[in-house]
Amino acid sequence: MFSGLSAFPLTPMRGDAPDSHRFIRLVERLADAGVQSIGALGSTGNYAYLTLEERLRMTRIAVDHAAGVPVMVSVGAVRTRDVLMLAEGAQRAGVRALLLAPVSYQPLTEDEVFGLYQTVAHHCDVPLCIYDNAATTHFTFTDALYQRLAQLPAVCSIKLPGSPLAAPAGRERVEKLRALLPSRIKLGVSGDMFAQAGLRAGCDVWYSVVGGLYPRLALRLLRGAREDGQQDADFLSDLEPLWTLFRGHGSLRVVAALAVFSGLLDEPPLPAPLKMLPAQEQQQIRALLPVLEAWEAA
């Protein structure tokens, strides 16, 4: 579950509701490409915008159409009660891991966040991945909290923010975490622009947004960064404009536009108040589309 490419698909929308038909196509596309796992209903999958019922329904669809590829699903919510309900439903649906971010409204204390993970760990039978993403949760994990959480036997991975994994400090950061945490805890890099650096620094898994739309492209990046140590320079430089767009506008809005422009989706999967990017950025994304599709098909 916690190695290689973990691909995070969009959750397509039709009007106000998730579009099951299109979601099945995205999940099948990932399974066909041979990703190591699927991270359904992550931030990229709009989990925070769907009702609990919609989330459980899409979870069942992901598991049923993943052709045996392990599925992890995000169960974050501002209330522990809702997290537990989602965790129970997701396990019944057959997920192989739960991804949990400390989603907040009132800023949370370290003790409250520990209590959340402790409660969920106590109630779940599948591995738990800590989702550290201060950009959406506004909670900052300390290494001391990582250590405390790693004592919960259910906790098996951390989805790390990518920036501290960038070269040249990345390797040192990974080594520090390895020294602090039991070997059971698999380290995952997120923030696709940091994937190459994070994987080279020794991360076990890449939690990937671009891999949710272009799994073959992402697998190429993974292989180049890790297995053979070789990376095509043209390939890397072709990805630079994508990372620039991710940095400027958030990966969700960019991947949503790519999915629409490529014809994979009819509508941008951006529940209001989220909006499509302005015309100028849309043009940049359209220009990038053939380049990405060529690498996906290569």
Add this chain to the structure above:
Amino acid sequence: MFSGLSAFPLTPMRGDAPDSHRFIRLVERLADAGVQSIGALGSTGNYAYLTLEERLRMTRIAVDHAAGVPVMVSVGAVRTRDVLMLAEGAQRAGVRALLLAPVSYQPLTEDEVFGLYQTVAHHCDVPLCIYDNAATTHFTFTDALYQRLAQLPAVCSIKLPGSPLAAPAGRERVEKLRALLPSRIKLGVSGDMFAQAGLRAGCDVWYSVVGGLYPRLALRLLRGAREDGQQDADFLSDLEPLWTLFRGHGSLRVVAALAVFSGLLDEPPLPAPLKMLPAQEQQQIRALLPVLEAWEAA
């Protein structure tokens, strides 16, 4: 609606659900004290932790038991669809204003936030108050956005963060906003420790957490700051430890503990993962209780 003391009550809980009986008592306590308006289901009222159905039920209770005191209710949610549903239900229940924060998961752009307010303004028949609270929404309003939003006829007030209203810059800040915004827009100070400064700087209304539990104490502070310009020095210095606790732990957790220790509530209204403060802070709050109750009764 947008003048004097707008008191924000807690939403009492019994187990997982809001406690209607205790909520009625809190609302009646505010109406009896003669507050100018009631801000039900604000951040202090845990709106972000309740289901849409619970929020509408508590809204109806607030209006029905406010004895004619105008009620404003918070309709914030991460999805515009939910905001509109809440706004419609709240208006049907008889609220006199809607309070709206740009609650987010994906960080929002200025354009997305404007779009949210524009859509809600278009659908609502009662005044709309902009809820600017970066601590919970992680969105920072610019003055340019205030100006743009003030062009929506429904927008009638801004619940301002308190810190920029502190002396000596507070008066200048209020004058700047008055110059930028139409006179219809009433300025409200929040962050109770800044209330005295904000009111002296010329704010129209105080959106108050402490006033939701101790309305008479808050009305005394309001009068001293505004009407007669006199303030009892003992009174102000007695409040200092409360502001220190608010600063350190957030006003919700402190007022929740006061409500329990005073016997007004049986359980802390803190849905998990939120927790009661540690023992040491609880002791400080217990020590403060008789002082606050004496001023409330004075």
